[in-house]
């Protein structure tokens with residue numbers, strides 16, 4: 001089969017050995033995959049795959065089942081599926097546990113289906129399970145126009161939870177509001193400062209939006225330089241779920257504020273979870289989120305679709321911070 005190989009940080013579509021499904025696994029003939037920020041970090045050599053995962057890039061895919069491993073009875077060869085992967089999606093064939101498959105929602109193309117698993121699994125896991133978002137609670141989403149952010153906005157909007165986004169441009173803010181966000185903040189506006197504790201930072205805008213009460217749940221892929229601002233705009237009993245470190249891996253923390261606000265700081269990664277934990281997450285997504293695609297209440301947000309042979313250009317596009325939603329790669 002062909003797959004993307006990394007040679008001196010360059011991506012090339014070259015011949016390699018196809019994986020074979022073991023017991024409880026399936027092989028998928030991939031038709032489309034999608035780029036995640038984590039792929040950029042893996043290519044740069046700072047985010048190695050977890051033990052046992054494929055060395056090939058790619059955390060999600062859509063295609064048809066090509067082969068069934070021993071004991072797989074609930075899927076059949078030829079079924080159109082999408083899947084959450086620990087790796088291996090930038091290839092013609094991938095193997096994954098049957099429990100990590102989801103059906104392609106009614107009427108969706110492979111390209112649309114490939115844009116769903118990683119970002120909806122991340123948003124669902126972290127906001128609704130880790131932070132246990134309650135009816136009516138408010139949410140702050142950093143990187144609101146990202147793949148994860150656009151999934152999270154739609155979920156919050158659907159479940160009736162008001163949400164505030166931070167983004168990098170007015171165009172992205174307008175898009176997020178149209179998608180269902182209630183308000184937002186442009187982190188690059190010249191009216192604002194990069195000191196996220198100051199009165200012109202996102203924290204002050206969130207407090208104004210909440211009439212001084214603070215926000216109940218924060219989904220934060222930024223980390224370091226946002227921690228003080230996050231803490232200053234959190235309500236009592238709030239939960240902050242840290243899912244990324246785009247703004248740095250360390251920060252000072254006010255333990256007094258943490259104690260007085262009784263808030264919880266939760267670190268979370270999806271990829272390194274066990275197969276069983278991912279199977280349980282996929283089951284929950286299938287029951288509670290997937291019907292909302294069939295009914296048209298949720299949709300994939302795709303910035304651009306391009307052939308996998310142009311993966312290098314796709315990575316540059318994601319790295320430019322100009323994308324809204326996903327960049328999808330098609331596989332011939």
Ligand SMILES: NC(=O)c1ccc[n+]([C@@H]2O[C@H](COP(=O)([O-])OP(=O)(O)OC[C@H]3O[C@@H](n4cnc5c(N)ncnc54)[C@H](OP(=O)(O)O)[C@@H]3O)[C@@H](O)[C@H]2O)c1
Nearest residue numbers: 036037143146147148167168221243244246268269270321
């Ligand atoms: N822990 C997990 O399990 C998990 C799973 C999936 C994703 N993630 C993380 O979630 C984040 C989003 O992933 P994605 O694939 O959806 O990303 P994406 O679509 O590539 O979007 C990332 C966006 O983040 C914003 N950004 C970049 N650098 C920033 C910085 N220094 N400070 C603030 N904002 C910055 C940019 O948007 P603006 O310019 O509009 O702000 C950029 O477009 C990533 O950090 C990723 O690693 C974590």
